[in-house]
Amino acid sequence: MSSSTELWLVRHGQTEWSKSGQHTGRTDLPLLEEGVEQAKTLEPALSxxxxxxVLSSPLRRAKHTCELAGVAEQMRIEPQLLEWDYGIYEGRTTSDIRKEIPGWDVFRSPIPEGESCEDVQKRVAAFVEELHQQGGRIALFAHAHILRCIAGYWTTGDIRFGAHLALSPASLSVLSYHREDRVIKKWNVTHH
Structure with a gap:
């Protein structure tokens, strides 16, 4: 295990559904022009x-953000960075879902035909511990919920802490260490 591990979390730029608040799990949407411009602002921060x-979700919004950020020559596709599978809630907003299921929440409610919170916890825990053993500075290009889950697990061992962390499109966050404690060094930094 290495306390030299530093994870740089990069959320993709704006898409049509991230702008409207629709849950975008495995639907492979492109960046909006606005998202392209947002992603370009990452290059000076990462140069x-x-x-x-440099690991990226297989989905094109994450890969394209990685390319526009100027680090694609090192990019390796990592399926563990896929967004949460929202099952029957894919493409729907939380407010729309709550009309049928009052109080529904992705971190606390069942996700029929998708990933449960427990499923995501197992996926994230295994992935983060693998990265931790490898050590080094690692860039992760991915999606809002999965990156929030990674931060939640990194700091508390529970992805549900991610519910308390907002993450903007084309934002940069850094997880590292302070002495022996895993910490959030930077969070939700944007340059647009």
Missing amino acids: GIAFDQ
Whole structure:
């Protein structure tokens, strides 16, 4: 295990559904022009940073953001960075779902035909611990919920802490260490 591990979390730029608040799990939407411009603002923040690994979700919004951020030459596709599978709630907003199921919440409610919170906890825990063992500075290009879950697990061991962390499109966050404690060094930094 390495306390030299540093995870740089990069959320993709704006898409049609992220703008409208629709749950976008596995639907492979492109960036909006606005999202392209947002993603380009990441390049100055990442230029000159030496990454040991650059990993991206297989979905094009994450890969395109990685390309526009200027680090695609190191990019390796990582299926563990896929967004939460929202099952029957894919493409729907939380407010729309709550008309049928009052109080519905992705972190606390069942997700028929998708991933439960427990499923995501197992996926994230295994993935983060694998990265932690590898050590080094690792860039992760992915999606709002999965990155919030990674931060929740990193800091508390429970992805549900991610419910308390807002994450903007084309934002940059850094998870690292303070002495022996896992910490959030930067969160939700945008340059647009």
